[in-house]
Amino acid sequence: MPNAVDWEALTKAARQAMEQAYVPYSRYPVGAAALTEDGRVVSGCNVENASYGLTLCAECSLVSQLQMTGGGRLVAFSCVDGEGNVLMPCGRCRQLLYEFRAPHMQLLTVSGVKTMDEVLPDAFGPENLSQ
Numbered sequence: 001m002p003n004a005v006d007w008e009a010l011t012k013a014a015r016q017a018m019e020q021a022y023v024p025y026s027r028y029p030v031g032a033a034a035l036t037e038d039g040r041v042v043s044g045c046n047v048e049n050a051s052y053g054l055t056l057c058a059e060c061s062l063v064s065q066l067q068m069t070g071g072g073r074l075v076a077f078s079c080v081d082g083e084g085n086v087l088m089p090c091g092r093c094r095q096l097l098y099e100f101r102a103p104h105m106q107l108l109t110v111s112g113v114k115t116m117d118e119v120l121p122d123a124f125g126p127e128n129l130s131q
């Protein structure tokens with residue numbers, strides 16, 4: 001089982017990331033932060049676009065930062081809205097996170113701490129593509 005996660009610290013990092021959001025269209029900032037297996041904290045904010053459908057969710061910039069800072073796997077994740085309240089990652093972003101999950105990855109959700117498998121059951125993933 002994973003070590004105890006400092007959810008307060010992780011959520012604080014998510015709130016800091018949220019402050020960087022670029023949201024001139026929705027005015028709905030989101031921040032996300034995650035702890036990696038090797039103890040790093042990676043984070044991200046949403047970045048919108050005049051072509052609305054091109055909007056990047058906070059989780060997109062988080063997984064990019066993960067990859068750009070050494071890669072690895074995520075053990076814990078927290079996401080907040082503009083008021084700093086816990087936010088449930090959208091369906092697409094659960095899939096983005098699934099790709100980089102460590103075994104037993106946990107997410108702080110509106111209904112408590114849950115595992116990746118609980119928030120994205122029977123997921124399609126890299127295993128499906130392995131020969």
Ligand code: THU
Pocket residue numbers: 023026028029030045046047048055056057058059088089090093
């Ligand atoms: N958003 C995220 O950044 N992550 C989510 O999981 C849910 C939605 C952003 C996208 C858009 O900039 C704004 O929230 C409103 O949909």
